[in-house]
Amino acid sequence: MVSADELRNMARELGFVDIGFTTAEPFSHQSEVLAERRAEYAWTKALGLDLEAGVDPARVLPGAKSIIVLLELYFSRAYPASLERHFGRCYLDDDRVTKDGLSRRIKAFRSFLRERGVATEFPWNLSHRLAAARAGMGDFGKNCLFYSNRAGRRGSWVLPIALVCDAELPPGQPSMGVGCPDWCKNSCLSACPTGALKGPRKLDPRRCISYLSYYGEGLTPRELREPMGLWVYGCDHCQNVCPRNAPWLAAELPVNPKAAAKAEDFQLPKLLHMDLEYFKRRIWPHMFYMSEKDLWRWKMNVARVMGNTRDEAYVADLVQALGKNQDERVRAMCAWALGRIGGDAAARALREAAGTARGLLQEEVDRALEDLS
Known part of the structure; x- marks a missing residue:
């Protein structure tokens, strides 16, 4: 088998900004949330994403004992302004098709585990953000996003990657709450142009600009056209206005060469x-x-x-x-x-x-x- 320290070292070697562990117990509360908001999330099943099946890690990997959460800082380099103003940053260096970056590193990490006798599964329908919070790696914003407690100056520009495994690993202390400061006057909730954010950690995805930009049906309704603003694909509005993200937005970052190379095409x-x-x-x-x-x-x-x-x-x-x-x-x-x-x-x-x-x-x-x- 493998130790937690070995996994931490390997994660750091592969360029992940953090790693955490939690148990493979079901996310029971998430099952209740999905039942309450069935109408709001019905579209996920139509796309082949069974969120209910991802509530129990044992359904993903029989014999599951732990969840390993790797944390990727996807906004580690600056993106050209011509892209940032129209496209969500999480899509500007996305290699899920090209498989020339993050995918290779995840594969290398899983190979490291496999060589040590640990089986893993990488399910997209499991709640990766909830797994990261249960592992104690951060908490939530009122905008439903996960905020790291160590990476990216504690901002939300992170992608939790949850791997279900059959090894016993020491779980972190859960941090499932909202970590927004008391002095923040609901910046994200009041700034959402389409009213998708209904309250702290309450999102109607069908009103979200990201959803509307790539899944909206037919001609965009007139009342949504102006509120959707300058977003072609995705949206970062609730992250851009968040005071918790201000420290990272103020950072001087080197330009992402991969994104810069394709800016002309977009x-x-x-x-x-x-x-x-x-x-x-x-x-x-x-x-x-x-x-x-x-x-x-x-x-x-x-x-x-x-x-x-x-x-x-x-x-x-x-x-x-x-x-x-x-x-x-x-x-x-x-x-x-x-x-x-x-x-x-x-x-x-x-x-x-x-x-x-x-x-x-x-x-x-x-x-x-x-x-x-």
Whole structure:
């Protein structure tokens, strides 16, 4: 078998910022939470993510005795501003498809255990944040995120990685509560533009900008378009306004070279006009929650963001997509964005579209022209 000290040394050698251990007892309270919020999380089962099955580690690995939690600081280097303003930071160096970074290190850690006779499973449906808190590695924010008590200046820019194993390891002291300071006046709750945060550690994921950006159905409802702001994919709003994260946001960090190398590919006009080959080769390997059949949603999100910038520099791109894109939802959002930006060129394109528009597109064109008038 293997000792806790050996695991700590190996984790540090592989670049993880922390490691902790907890028992393999079921997360009983989580089962109650899922039952209470069944309607809010029904979409997870439709995606093949059975959260209820992840409540009991023994269902993941028969004979489970402990959970090892590795902690990754995913915001250890600065990201280009052109990416940070439109994409959640946790996606900007995500290698779950390319498997050229974190995946290799997790694999190396599991190989280290396997060579010492320890079996492990790496279940995505287990609550990795709850496991980290039960291992005493940090606590929660009111925004439902996990905050480290040692890494990243005690911020939330961390990814807990829970491995269920069949070895007995010394469990940490659980720290399951909210660790926000008393003087914080609910910064994250009041700042959530779509009202997804209903209270401390109470999230309706269906209202979350991240969820809406990659799982929202159909044309984004009008009342959500402006609140979703400049986010194309994901959202960091509740983390950016959090006073607990201010120390790390103020840190001088070296630039992440991998993210910087792909920044050019993620420019808004390129995303709005990308074809399937461009998407599969340059975009999907890095941000994969939407498949090629959802290319329309990527473009709809981009059109919405362009509109919310109020930048006339995007008018020509929106006019082009309004005239040439084959998806009604994309064209409808382009019409909305042109109405939001305004100006002579936008109004002229909308009037021209009004002559042939039908259905959903006609409704958006008419509303945009009405707004401009």
